[in-house]
Amino acid sequence: MIEGAKWRRWIYFYLPLGLFVFTLLFPFYWMLVTTFRPDNELYRPWMAPNYTPFWTSHPTLDHIKYLFNETLFGTWMINTLFIALASTAISLFCGLLARPPTLMSSPSFSHIATRASIRSSTVLRGRSTMPIR
């Protein structure tokens, strides 16, 4: 913990953490505002006097409607989901079979691994051939 007066806590902890969080998350806020911003406001140069960067007074759902009605967003979503599931399944399968012994030392993993190896050795004639580490 930071010792001393309260202002030291603000200077050394809350201020830097706040700056970090702000900088790391700002682009996401920007994406969100841009989503609901109408086109005529979107294409307004930053030098224009009525440029309102951080807020929009005329939020619109046009862009979301466009995404669902005019594009194949649903198909893209399903494709992405399929690829994610398939690649996770394949790498999980390969990784589980070829797991390095070092992983076994982590308590939660070795619990699962032990149970899995007992199960697999039961399949292999009900005798444990693999040393349970």
Place this chain on the structure above:
Amino acid sequence: MAISSYALTEPYARASRRGAITRLLEDERWLALVLLLPTVLLLAVFIAYPFVIGVELSVTDAKVGVPGSFVGLHNFAVLANDSIFRTAVWNTFVYTGVTTVFKLALGLWLALLLNRHFKGKALTRAFVLLPFIIPTVLSTFAWKWMFDPTFSVINWTLFQLGLIHGRINWLGDPGLAMVSIIIVNVWRGVPFYAISLLAGLQTISPELHEAAAIDGARPWQRFWHVTWPLLLPVTMVVVLFSIIQTFADFQLVYVLTGGGPANSTQLFATYAYQIGVGTGLLSQGAAISLAMFPVLLIVVIVQLLYIRRVEIH
């Protein structure tokens, strides 16, 4: 007769065959081989095969639609006299070096901040990871919009604060374009460093800090003599992993600047893509990618040696 003998021997043969396989799997060496087979196959098809094809391409004069013939090291000789290639090499080293220093410094700082107890700790940790989770292409597009010379919110903010008086052409000016891709890469990389180092920080026993504090160590001394040495193994792994990723970076630069303006942000990967796929000189592109290989090999060897040393001790 023939039919009855077949009917008799068939189940017996099957049973003995199954027995043979099971017996084989009882042997630990064979079992290990079988268990490793899927991974080996996957690595062979998706990593070893493309690599071999890459090496093969780099010593031919293949173009798109032309199989090409063997030309030895001609492609690499061409690279040695290619000024754009030299720019790309220099850019890649600058890009990797500068971003790694900033990512490590800021990531460690953030990790130290997140390691304290405060309200909303779990939520903050989760949200801070967002830039790393989101697909690079997506977040880079958001940055591209923020850097746009006409619509830039960054320009507006700096102008309102009175720091600038004209427009800043973030992606159009050769020097600033490099600064821009470095900013976005650091923004994307800091969460990865922070969360990995935070995991390392949590394994350090607080008793050591208490003992050091009782002995009169100031916060800075406690960091330098307790936290830093104990965190070093994790730091090494994270840094080396990040160097490999950054050195071969493609998406971010391709989306943000495409290697421009005037090749000022051209990296190994973007230049290889431009020559190999853009202009169709497959062999030349393969040679550029392969030129990256020795550097990455050294990094990987250092990493393996270090990890082994840590595991032994």
